[in-house]
Amino acid sequence: MTEETTAPLKILVLVKHVPDVQFDRHIDSDTLRLDRSESVLSELDEYAVEAAVALVESQGGFAAGHEVIAATMGGKSASNSVKKALQMGASSGIHLNDDALAGSDTVATSKALAALIEHVGAVDLVVTGMSSTDAETSVVPAQLAERLNFAQLTHALAIEFDGASRELTIRRDHAERTLSMAATLPAVLSVTDQANEPRYPNFKAIMAAKKKSITEVSLADISLSAAEVGTAGSRTSVLNATARPAREAGTVINDSGQAGIALVDFLAEQKLI
Amino acid sequence: MPSALVFFNELSDVPSKAQRELLTLASRFDQSTLAVASEVSQDAQNVVANYGLSKLFVAPSQGDVFVDHALSVLEASVKQSAADVVLVANDNFNREVAARIAVRLDGAVITDAIDVATDLVVTKDELAGSYSAQAQSTGGTLFVSVKPNSIDDEPQSSGQQLEVQTLEIQSATAAQVRVVATEAKAVSDRPKLTEARVVVAGGRGVNGDFGPVEDLADALAGAVGASRAATDAGWITHDAQIGQTGVTVSPQLFISAGISGAIQQKAGMQTSKCIVAINKDVDAPVFEIADFGIVGDLSKVLPQAAEEIRRRQA
């Protein structure tokens, strides 16, 4: 790789503040919205931050002028996820903070994020996790590629970047095949948990993150109106949401030599064989 | 009555179970059409006709293009069919194509559906299946990706005349993404993991040997799955991974062997109809959601169960 000729890369990594998957998660039966009080950086976005920072490190590092901007949208507390990304090595943050964003579906979310990315300007590469852990649609990266007219390199199992040609190559599963796919920047890259091992910020990184800035922007700053996002700007409406009854533990037996037979008896009883 | 369009990127002579489920779903609607972004053989056309679909759009692909061709075919067929609802499979590729065209045509997109009623109310899973929700479009074409194993495959008895129309797709611009290499995956005789009636999955507890898991799966004519610990260890391919970052399964019977039951693993299997767990640790979280649990060594329990099934079937 010819580092000298690599023009500085402007990478924007999208991070989402989501309810912690380790706890019970709830959808409010009146508002039909997810309770977001116990939220953290989506664990799948850690792979995106890692991929962005590692890509910069492979191209001469931040000293070469490359940038990794951690971006999020959502209420006030969402900036905590940007802070975590800064600790993992992102160089700065931007937070689209507006109450009107609440209730955005994928169409409205991708509209707001595309406007945010255009507001930042001259972005070469947008990096995301493979899916959010709350809505789990995994389609926003593809919708961003559509809106920004960027190449879609999604669900990457492995990532390679050639600085000289500015070509990004990924591996991805597709039907009964694994494909290697390449595109010249600009691109949207979504990263699976197969692609890397996210770093754990050390004390020095945590201290360094405190000096990094997070810019706050409103919808007006990115030239969107409240009606274009949130519930009003969504193309879907949720009619109801019901918790499925929690699964209950059934019979548990200790194997004293015949448990395999007991298992088959159980399957026969349940008419499963 | 609204009209439906089903979209497949590929269709082999023998449509997959998930594809047949989508065709069944489409047959609930009026004047349903199918669009396929590749060649469709006469055999496949005969199967499609059995679902009462009236029209087939085909647009043979132009070599190894990734998403661009599928996008053009879906866009053109949505416009030509003027369908109210577009039904696609729930895999990453199809939902991404549907979601992009929804943006392009100012439509709505809903993923992880388990049912679509004729009034276009969609029932879907939320939060890894711990909630069930209903949603609809607020206007514009509705694009829905439907989970496999959600609809019963029910072809109609009398085949209808299928009108086949080849779409003229002009690729105006060069594809943004080039496919530089393609590797075929090993084909298995077992049922497809996402479509199987029975799944037997192994975790770190198999300790490198999937033999007992595979043997029990074969005795039950089921598919083989795994936890991430097992796929990360390289004991089985990544395709077998079940969970948050693997595939989601919802079979009639799920047998979990040597898997602790971490939250990310449960996310991919907790909507199974019946769960059986074998684990040597009585405190393994998987027992909290198992209908039948065995505290024991999988290397003893699985072979004994497989042998007993074969004995009873003999």
Ligand SMILES: Cc1cc2nc3c(=O)[nH]c(=O)nc-3n(C[C@H](O)[C@H](O)[C@H](O)COP(=O)(O)OP(=O)(O)OC[C@H]3O[C@@H](n4cnc5c(N)ncnc54)[C@H](O)[C@@H]3O)c2cc1C
């Ligand atoms: C972002 C992220 C995404 C993830 N996505 C997934 C995912 O999609 N799928 C997934 O599975 N995991 C996923 N994980 C990992 C998950 O958190 C767990 O680490 C993983 O599921 C553990 O696998 P395991 O149960 O096989 O291993 P362990 O947790 O080590 O459990 C092994 C179990 O085997 C039992 N055992 C050992 N020997 C025997 C024996 N001889 N007989 C019977 N029982 C035995 C032990 O008692 C133990 O309970 C993800 C993690 C992260 C952070």
